[in-house]
Every structure is written in C-alpha cells, then in structure tokens.
Amino acid sequence: MSNDSRTQITRLLSPAELEAALRDIGAQRYHNRHPFHQLLHAGKLSKGQLQAWALNRFYYQSRIPMKDAGLMSRTSDPDLRREWIRRISDHDGAGPDTGGIERWLRLTSGLGLDTEYVMSETGILAATKFAVDAYVRYVREQSLLQAVASSLTELFAATLIQERVAAMLANYAYVDKKILSYFDARLTQAPQDSSFALAYCQKHAVTVAQQQDVLDALYFKCDVLWAQLDALHGAYVSPGHVPPGAFIPGTDNK
Amino acid sequence: MSNDSRTQITRLLSPAELEAALRDIGAQRYHNRHPFHQLLHAGKLSKGQLQAWALNRFYYQSRIPMKDAGLMSRTSDPDLRREWIRRISDHDGAGPDTGGIERWLRLTSGLGLDTEYVMSETGILAATKFAVDAYVRYVREQSLLQAVASSLTELFAATLIQERVAAMLANYAYVDKKILSYFDARLTQAPQDSSFALAYCQKHAVTVAQQQDVLDALYFKCDVLWAQLDALHGAYVSPGHVPPGAFIPGTDNK
Numbered sequence: 001m002s003n004d005s006r007t008q009i010t011r012l013l014s015p016a017e018l019e020a021a022l023r024d025i026g027a028q029r030y031h032n033r034h035p036f037h038q039l040l041h042a043g044k045l046s047k048g049q050l051q052a053w054a055l056n057r058f059y060y061q062s063r064i065p066m067k068d069a070g071l072m073s074r075t076s077d078p079d080l081r082r083e084w085i086r087r088i089s090d091h092d093g094a095g096p097d098t099g100g101i102e103r104w105l106r107l108t109s110g111l112g113l114d115t116e117y118v119m120s121e122t123g124i125l126a127a128t129k130f131a132v133d134a135y136v137r138y139v140r141e142q143s144l145l146q147a148v149a150s151s152l153t154e155l156f157a158a159t160l161i162q163e164r165v166a167a168m169l170a171n172y173a174y175v176d177k178k179i180l181s182y183f184d185a186r187l188t189q190a191p192q193d194s195s196f197a198l199a200y201c202q203k204h205a206v207t208v209a210q211q212q213d214v215l216d217a218l219y220f221k222c223d224v225l226w227a228q229l230d231a232l233h234g235a236y237v238s239p240g241h242v243p244p245g246a247f248i249p250g251t252d253n254k
Numbered sequence: 255m256s257n258d259s260r261t262q263i264t265r266l267l268s269p270a271e272l273e274a275a276l277r278d279i280g281a282q283r284y285h286n287r288h289p290f291h292q293l294l295h296a297g298k299l300s301k302g303q304l305q306a307w308a309l310n311r312f313y314y315q316s317r318i319p320m321k322d323a324g325l326m327s328r329t330s331d332p333d334l335r336r337e338w339i340r341r342i343s344d345h346d347g348a349g350p351d352t353g354g355i356e357r358w359l360r361l362t363s364g365l366g367l368d369t370e371y372v373m374s375e376t377g378i379l380a381a382t383k384f385a386v387d388a389y390v391r392y393v394r395e396q397s398l399l400q401a402v403a404s405s406l407t408e409l410f411a412a413t414l415i416q417e418r419v420a421a422m423l424a425n426y427a428y429v430d431k432k433i434l435s436y437f438d439a440r441l442t443q444a445p446q447d448s449s450f451a452l453a454y455c456q457k458h459a460v461t462v463a464q465q466q467d468v469l470d471a472l473y474f475k476c477d478v479l480w481a482q483l484d485a486l487h488g489a490y491v492s493p494g495h496v497p498p499g500a501f502i503p504g505t506d507n508k
Contacts, residue, residue, distance in 0.1 A: 062330050069326035069335070073394065076316050078346045078355055081323070085342060092332045092339070101332055140327065 007215055015202040018211055022198070022218055026156040029222035032163070034229040036237065041164060043171025045237075047111065048249020050172065052236045054108045055247055056128040056228060058118050061104045063132050065091045070140040071147045083196055090189050100189075103182035110179025123247035127231035135224045142217070145210055149201050149217035153225060154194035161186055261469055269456040272465055276452070276472055280410040283476035286417070290483040290491065295418060297425025299491075301365065302503020304426065306490045308362045309501050310382040310482060312372050315358045317386050319345045324394040325401045337450055344443050354443075357436035364433025377501035381485035389478045396471070399464055403455050403471035407479060408448035415440055 007021055031037060039045050040053065068087045075081060093099020108118045117123065139147040161183045168175045205211045235242050242248055261275055285291060293299050294307065322341045329335060347353020362372045371377065393401040415437045422429045459465045489496050496502055 065332070065335055066327045066330060069323045072323035072342070073320045073327055073390075076320060078319070078353065079350065081319055081342065082346050082349070085339065085346070088326070088335065088339060092335050095336070096333065099332070136327075 006219055009208055009212055009215070012206075012208050013211055018202055018205065018214065019198060021215055022152055022155065022201075025215060025218050025222065026153070029219065029226065030153060030156045030160070031222070031225040031229055032156065032160045034226055034233075036229040036233045037160075037164075039237065041167035041171075043167065046249070047172075047174065049232075049236045051108070051111050051113055051249055052247055053232055054104075054111050055113060055118055055123060056125055056232055058104055058108055059121060059124045059128050060132050060228065061091065061101050062121075063136050065101075067136045067139045070136060071144070074140070074144050074147065080200075087189075087193060090185070100182060100185060103185065107179050107182055110175070117253060122245070123253055125231045125235055125246050126243060128228050131224050131227040131231070135221065138217075138220060143213060145201065145204050146213050146217040148197050148204075149214040150221040151197045152194060152201070152214075152218050153221050154190040155198065157190040157194070158187055161190070260473055263462055263466055263469070266460075266462050267465055272456055272459065272468065273452060275469055276406055276409065276455075279469060279472050279476065280407070283473065283480065284407060284410045284414070285476070285479040285483055286410065286414045288480055288483040288487075290487045291414075291418075293491065295421035295425075297421065300503070301426075301428065303486075303490045305362070305365050305367055305503055306501055307486055308358075308365050309367060309372055310378055310486055312358055312362055313375060313378045313382050314386050314482065315345065315355050316375075317390050319355075321390045321393045324390060325398070328394070328398050328401065334454075341443075341447060344439070354436060354439060357439065361433050361436055364429070371507060376499070377507055379485045379489055379500050380497060382482050385478050385481040385485070389475065392471075392474060397467060399455065399458050400467050400471040402451050402458075403468040404475040405451045406448060406455070406468075406472045407475050408444040409452065411444040411448070412441055415444070 007025065009021070013021060036053070040050070045053070065088045068084060068091075072081050072084050072088075089099070091100040093102060096102070105115050105118060109115050135150070139150060142150075165180050165183050168180060169177065201214045205214045234240075235246060236249070247253055261279065263275070267275060290307070294304070299307070319342045322338060322345075326335050326338050326342075343353075345354040347356060350356070359369050359372065363369050389404070393404060396404075419434050419437050422434060423431065455468045459468045488494075489500060490503070501507055
C-alpha cells in the first residue's frame, strides 16, 4: 500500500474486520510516526521546542470539550449523552484545579511557560488553530457516526502515552512525573472512551457507505493530529521558520 | 405599553435595572399568561388535552440537553462549562431511570400515554418541533451572551410550577404527586440555573447593544414557549383542528 492510498471497502465488513481496518489506518497514519514525535521521544528536542509543542497542544486540549459538547448537541439519545458527558468532565474537572486542561497547564508551567501567556492563546501557530478548529467543525457538521468515529485515534493513544512518559522522564532532566500527570489520567480514560466509540461504530455502521464513513473519519482525524506536528516541525525544527506572531523560544513573547 | 411593543433601551442599565427590565418582559410575555395554561390550571382540560400537552412538551424536554450541549460547544471557558454541564446532568440523569426526561415520561405514562409512542416523536405537532428546533438553533448560532440569556425564562419557572402542581393535584382526579415528580426537581434547579444566568448577563452585557441582545433573547424565548401553547390550543382546544399525523386523543394513534 502506497503512502497515499486509502482503504476503500467494497463489501460490508464484520465487526472484527472493521476494527482491523481501523487499526490498520492507525498503524499507517497515527501521529506516533511523525518525525517530531520521534525527536521528542528520543530526547532530541531543545527545551524551547518542547515548550512550543506543549503550548500548541494546549490549544487542542482547550477545544476538546467544545468538540465533545458539539457531539452531544447533535443527539437526542440520552444514553449516548450520558456516556459522552464523562469526556467533558474528564477535561474540565469538577473545579478550576482539576481536570485534563488544568493538568496540561501543569506541563506548560513545568516547562517554564507563563500560564497566562498559554491561556491567552497568542503565540499558538495559526496552522494549529486551523487544524483543531477543523476538527471541532467536523464533529458539528458531519454525521453523528462520523463524529463518534473521529474520536477513534484514542484506540492508539495509550501505547503512545506510555512510550512518551518513559521517554520524557529518561531524556529530559527538567521533566518529572508531576508535570506529566495529564498522561496518567489519559492512560485509563482513553481506552474506556475508545472501547465505547469502537463498539458504537461497529453497531451503527450497518452499510458499506457507513463503514467507509467510519474509516474516512479516522483518516480525517489522523490528518488533524499530523498537521499539528507538521506545523511544529516547520516552525521550530526544520526549516525553523517561526511565522509572524507565533511563540519564539527564549524570548519573553510580549 | 401595548401588547406588541418591546422594550428598546437607549442607555446602559445598571445590573438592577437590567434585571427589572427582564422581569418586566416575563410579566408581559411568559407563557403562564397563555389561555392554554389558564385552562390547564383551572382544571378545564380533558384528559386527552392534558395528554396532548404532556406529549408535545416531551419534545421540548428531549431537546433541552442538546441545546445546553450546543451552548457548551461554543465556549472555551471551562468555568462556564463546569457550571452549565449540571443542566445536562439534571435532564439526562446518571442512568436510564433518573433525570428530568425520565421524570417527564412518568408524567406522560401516568396520563395514559404509551412511552414508546411518546419517545417515537410521531404525533408531536409540527409547530412544536419548529418552535423547539428554532430554540436549539438560536443557542448554537447567536452570540454566547444571547444563548445564555435565552435561558432566563427560568427566572419565572418556579412560581409557575408551584401554581401548576397545586392546581393539577386539586383539579384532576387521575393526577397524583408521583407523576408530577419532574416539577419537584425543577423547583430547586430552575432558581439555581437562572441566578447564574442572570449574573452572567449582568456581568457580560457591558454595552447598550449587548443589554438589548439580552432582552431580545428573552423575548425570543418567550415566543418559543408561547408558540408551543398556541399550537396546542389551535389543535386541541379551539378551533380544535388536529393537523395530519398528529396525536388524536382517545385513539390508539397507530
């Protein structure tokens, strides 16, 4: 299979075949394969580059509950909403000092970034915003099935997170377990979320066209994640052209 | 003030003046003044008419969490989302047998309607759907301030509910407290919700135009509630023209 060929199905897949096709997409397209992540995990990023990564990823974190609320706003099924609402609570927490967004801010703060600067969203790459906003819009506008399916990158998240935490602790002296607490919670949340979403897609994609929609939604989401790392790589690694207005490592960014 | 004149402000109101202007709108336009509610509370509706009311109002209940999720999908402020998420939990509950929607189904069932028929949403008046869907869309598409402000009919809900519960228990032999449990919960939820929304609007409407938006949002929402009762009145009271496909009291509605 060449780099740009996508799976096109021509017959209805069994639930197990659908899962295999989804996992195959992950094996080819999930952002664990991106060069930026490989540099990150190999301990080859400067502190400024790590800051740029954590800063831009904050924008993604901040939009996830909006994306999930967008999905909930589309279904009149209380069962689906009751399942999905946990994702919002996981990110927002019960109060200002809990939840995934707050834990991500512990990472940006632990890496030396001013929290107010991070939350101001100035300094975020425009390409990050375009990719993330496209995801939020996709979930609002495509079919409910595609909206659910676009979350399926979580099938691959736990493995990546385990690898990342070990690599970051081993390779960056200024990184400790405390500032990586975001990832601890995701290790249990992501598999719970992805199990539900996978079962939902297996149950509700009952035509070839719907199964193709599920696959295409995962392709789309892989693109969303990949494009964010492309933008980071281009701005901060190679060629290292920081766009106007974006975060510049080692300055006060005023 | 004539029936159709709306408050148009020409200077910035104090928080207390804004609240007074909102309460004035409620006094003129809230649906407690609708003839259908007056018949309901006076014990003058037939069981079939009560069924039609509860059936159509189910559609409104079913869309409220979608409306609230739509609002949450529009804000990147975790504080606002953390406050608003309770409204969804209140309606959906923690499991299939809890929450406001389920309690509303106890009312429709207690009035003799088949729950499956109610949930199928066939038999709901088209005008009910148009009004409710317009509300969901309004919250998604207008400003966040207007979205919050459109919930402010809850300022007037507790009084109406107290009146309604007493009147229904007094005037309809087949109504008991158990099937009215939806309203018990709303007696504490509505004031909590409306206090927050009012304070939010007082804080965030800082220009004359924004304060006018807040007032207009409440006018809009009053129209949404009123139009639902107009439709019920026209179909089931006077002239009593049930539109094609809608619920017909006393038949099996297949």
